[in-house]
Amino acid sequence: MVEPVSMVIAASSKEAVAAAVNEAAKEAIVNETSAITVNESSIQRMMTTISDTPLESLKAQNESLITKLNQNSETNIGKREFYDNVDADLRENGFTVIPEEGLKQGTGENRYVKPGDGIAIKDNDLVVLEKKAPAETVYNSLPSGSGLKEDYIKDVRETVKTQVDAGDLDRATGKHVVFTAQAEYNANNLIDGITGTKEPLDLRGKDVRVGYSVDLSETQNVERALSHKGIENYDKIEGKRGSVTYIYDVPA
Amino acid sequence: MKHSVKSYAISDDKIHREMQQPCYQKKPLHPLKAYELADILQLSGKEIVIRFLNSLCLSVQEDNTSLIAKLHEELRRAVLLKNSRCQYLPETYTEYVVKNLFELLGHGVYWTQKRFTKGLKEILSQFLSKPTPKGCKVVLSLLAEYWNVPSASGFIVDVVTCLAVKDFVNQKNQLSADQARRSIEEYFITSEASIVNDIMMRIESQIGEFHG
Numbered sequence A: 001m002v003e004p005v006s007m008v009i010a011a012s013s014k015e016a017v018a019a020a021v022n023e024a025a026k027e028a029i030v031n032e033t034s035a036i037t038v039n040e041s042s043i044q045r046m047m048t049t050i051s052d053t054p055l056e057s058l059k060a061q062n063e064s065l066i067t068k069l070n071q072n073s074e075t076n077i078g079k080r081e082f083y084d085n086v087d088a089d090l091r092e093n094g095f096t097v098i099p100e101e102g103l104k105q106g107t108g109e110n111r112y113v114k115p116g117d118g119i120a121i122k123d124n125d126l127v128v129l130e131k132k133a134p135a136e137t138v139y140n141s142l143p144s145g146s147g148l149k150e151d152y153i154k155d156v157r158e159t160v161k162t163q164v165d166a167g168d169l170d171r172a173t174g175k176h177v178v179f180t181a182q183a184e185y186n187a188n189n190l191i192d193g194i195t196g197t198k199e200p201l202d203l204r205g206k207d208v209r210v211g212y213s214v215d216l217s218e219t220q221n222v223e224r225a226l227s228h229k230g231i232e233n234y235d236k237i238e239g240k241r242g243s244v245t246y247i248y249d250v251p252a
Numbered sequence B: 001m002k003h004s005v006k007s008y009a010i011s012d013d014k015i016h017r018e019m020q021q022p023c024y025q026k027k028p029l030h031p032l033k034a035y036e037l038a039d040i041l042q043l044s045g046k047e048i049v050i051r052f053l054n055s056l057c058l059s060v061q062e063d064n065t066s067l068i069a070k071l072h073e074e075l076r077r078a079v080l081l082k083n084s085r086c087q088y089l090p091e092t093y094t095e096y097v098v099k100n101l102f103e104l105l106g107h108g109v110y111w112t113q114k115r116f117t118k119g120l121k122e123i124l125s126q127f128l129s130k131p132t133p134k135g136c137k138v139v140l141s142l143l144a145e146y147w148n149v150p151s152a153s154g155f156i157v158d159v160v161t162c163l164a165v166k167d168f169v170n171q172k173n174q175l176s177a178d179q180a181r182r183s184i185e186e187y188f189i190t191s192e193a194s195i196v197n198d199i200m201m202r203i204e205s206q207i208g209e210f211h212g
Helices: A016-020 A023-033 A047-052 A055-092 A151-168 A171-191 A216-228 B011-019 B032-058 B065-083 B090-106 B122-131 B133-147 B152-169 B175-184 B193-207
Strands: A096-098 A118-122 A123-129 A206-217 A237-238 A243-249
Touching: A023 A243, A047 A096, A047 A216, A047 B152, A055 A096, A055 A118, A055 A123, A055 A237, A055 A243, A055 B152, A055 B193, A096 B175, A123 A171, A151 A171, A171 A206, A171 A216, A171 B152, A206 A216, B032 B065, B032 B090, B032 B152, B065 B090, B065 B152, B090 B122, B122 B133, B133 B152, B152 B175, B175 B193
Parallel strands: A123 A206
Antiparallel strands: A096 A118, A118 A123, A206 A243, A237 A243
């Protein structure tokens, strides 16, 4: 059997390749390749890992990924349950609650501005809520990363970090200083009309205030954080389901 | 086995002697055609060889003739897909597969710190050219010995599980069980449903159940 002569085709020129392949060969390619999917297969996505990572390293990487995944899912479950509990507790205290799903993000250049975790309305008070589930506040590290897109919050975080590093503020309190800054930012965005609600909302005669809901176990830390920020006048609404909401005026 | 700096050291004399030797006198590790094929196929060829190795180690059949025929068919298809008019003999494909298998065993997930058994290359070439149940057993036992495991199939299940876990862990919420199963099947040329089920169960025990 004689091996057919192989032909070297210059890879740089697609036209040259196309010209070199005769019609019969083209037909064969179409027939032969019709069964092959064009999507990138799992194995292609993993090619770098397969050729570079020893099995033991891969196992170690997976363990860390799985730990992260489990932590995230615990946080998410905690979030959903806690947010519902806050809403129920506020309703029991006479508030009308618009949940997060009823709020509208910013548009245009503000399209990434989020509206907060809900709105609670009672009499003349319209409270823009920021809720933090126990799973979100369990770590004493200061909030960072993709959650802090706004420069204002980043500045607050930097200030708090400096104070924490200098020993003027403890981390458990510092994280609430950053979270409350986020809550105030949400309230200001509603006042400025950047964010809003899906159903029309009349702000006339309403006093827009900041609402910060946490688990009962965080009470002391939040109160210290508010005191640190110079906020002494606030309403504290404790619910039967273990949530506590601090409501105060938007700082000037 | 830990390499010391000394074990990698090459003396100037040795380099000089090597340089004196004309290059045409040196025999390449694999036939030149295998390198030519590797140049054409690149990653798609490697992918086929990975799928072949996985399928071979988990094959429950004694006769692997059909698996090797499928391997050749996939390689031929891949050559066509690369818009190449080159046509190769089955022996060239065999040499190409052997070359890629050694690359796989020498780096990454299939690598271990053990040395290759002497004669592994010849045994692999022989098995791929003329597959016999006995040859298959020998190849699998040599691979198990290299990986330092009781059976090659257990090692491959471990490898595919680890690869799939890494692939799925970040997109778990978007993947249904069926999609995950199809993704696992992509690691094989031919796969047994029972083995895929076993891998699925292992993955679900690590990252939780898929929806659907």
